[in-house]
Amino acid sequence: MTQQDAAAAVAAQPAAVEASDEAAPAPKKKGGLAKRVVFGVILGLSGAAVIIVGGWLYCFVACLAAYQLSQEFIGLVGAKGISKGMRPPPPLVNNAISLLCVALNAWVFITNGRAASAMAVATFMCLCLQLLAVRKPRFAQLASSVFGLFYCGYLPSFWIKLRLLAVPAVNSAAVAATVPPLLGGPTHLTVGLIAAFVAVSCIIAADTGAYFCGKSFGRTQLTAVSPKKTVEGAVGGLLSSIVVALGLYKFAGWPDNSLNAAALGTIVFFASLFGDLIESVIKRDAGLKDASNLIPGHGGLLDRLDSYLFTGACVYFFIKFCLGNFGI
Known part of the structure; x- marks a missing residue:
């Protein structure tokens, strides 16, 4: 090997090392599964306690969940991938959707499981607000608002209806x-x-x-x-x-x-x-x-x-x- 060949080989080594470093997969985060299991157990035990207690605590947790679900759904609808083809509903309509999702679940609990007419009225209110808040609303906007109300408000209310089966x-x-009443539930x-x-x-x-x-x-x-x-x-x-x-x-x-x-x-x-x-x-x-x-x-x-x-x-x-x- 000549002196020039040796120098070329030495110069190529850092580049080879850099290339191998770029090709190497990023290290996986440690503790991901353990974190998932820990929080899963916490959520499971908390959910079991809420189901046992029932009553207003169960209703409150269901309303809280409906609100958070609606907020996350609104975030998905407003994401770049969806909003590229459809302008998302304005904040006024989004806030109304969240409030109506909470109201639907509270109504189902208060009325001991009646939801169909409330869902129809909530849908009508949501669509009317959309017509008033947007100059030229698109059908996709109306559909996404109604689906959000159904998905994040009406569907969760069935867990209240299920728990209210008092037979x-x-x-x-x-x-x-032998089971004492807990927190009124x-x-x-x-x-x-x-x-x-x-x-x-x-x-x-x-x-x-x-x-x-x-x-x-x-x-x-x-x-x-x-x-x-x-x-x-x-x-x-x-x-x-x-x-x-x-x-x-x-x-x-x-x-x-x-x-x-x-x-x-x-x-x-x-x-x-x-x-x-x-x-x-x-x-x-x-x-x-x-x-x-x-x-x-x-x-x-x-x-x-x-x-x-x-x-x-x-x-x-x-x-x-x-x-x-x-x-x-």
């Missing part, structure tokens, strides 16, 4: 007598209390089963809407939801038979899965990974509750209109 569950009288074992617990437990089981089965066995993509979801993960989530529903049926004696319990677990799985996919569509168009950074390790409240939004309505419908005598 005493089978074999609960003896147990209910109903704590007796009603169909609403048990159904809310079963639905939430099945959602958690479905998410957990889908995650671990997909991570371990996932090979076949489920849908292009969410590329990380796999058929194998979906099957694991479905089986996990059914198993938890059957286990809680054996423990609580509700619903009245194992077939209905399995059907409930199946309904919860599909409602939670498609609820997740629907939010994925919104975030994809918005060009955002998370709705917000409210919850460390989980993103926004909408990211955490997207699986719950349609599930409450589906479970309520199944219990109210498909299960004879509320499944007792």
Whole structure:
């Protein structure tokens, strides 16, 4: 090797090092999973306590959630990816949407579950305000406002309607007598209390089963809407939801038979899965990974509750209109 060749080789070494450094993947943040688990447990325990207490505390938390959901939805609609093709509603309309979402949930609680006419009136008010606040409103603006009201206000109210199902569950009288009232909320074992617990437990089981089965066995993509979801993960989530529903049926004696319990677990799985996919569509168009950074390790409240939004309505419908005598 000549002296010139040696000098060229030495000069090329820093460039090679720099190129290898650029090609190396960025180090992953440590503690991400642990943070997600810790905050997930905190949210789960807090949610369980709120469900048990019920009453005004349950209503207050539902209203608070509806407000935050609406704020995050408004942020998604106003993101560059969506606003590029549609001018978002003005702040006056957005504030009205948030207030109406809260009012819908409070109304459902106060009226013991009546929501249809209130939703119609809230929608009419929202559209009228849009016509007054915008000189030439577009249909896309009207549609996004109505969907926000439905998605962040009306759907969460079904969890209130579900919890308000005050029919005493089978074999609960003896147990209910030992449970003291907490903060004025109903704590007796009603169909609403048990159904809310079963639905939430099945959602958690479905998410957990889908995650671990997909991570371990996932090979076949489920849908292009969410590329990380796999058929194998979906099957694991479905089986996990059914198993938890059957286990809680054996423990609580509700619903009245194992077939209905399995059907409930199946309904919860599909409602939670498609609820997740629907939010994925919104975030994809918005060009955002998370709705917000409210919850460390989980993103926004909408990211955490997207699986719950349609599930409450589906479970309520199944219990109210498909299960004879509320499944007792």
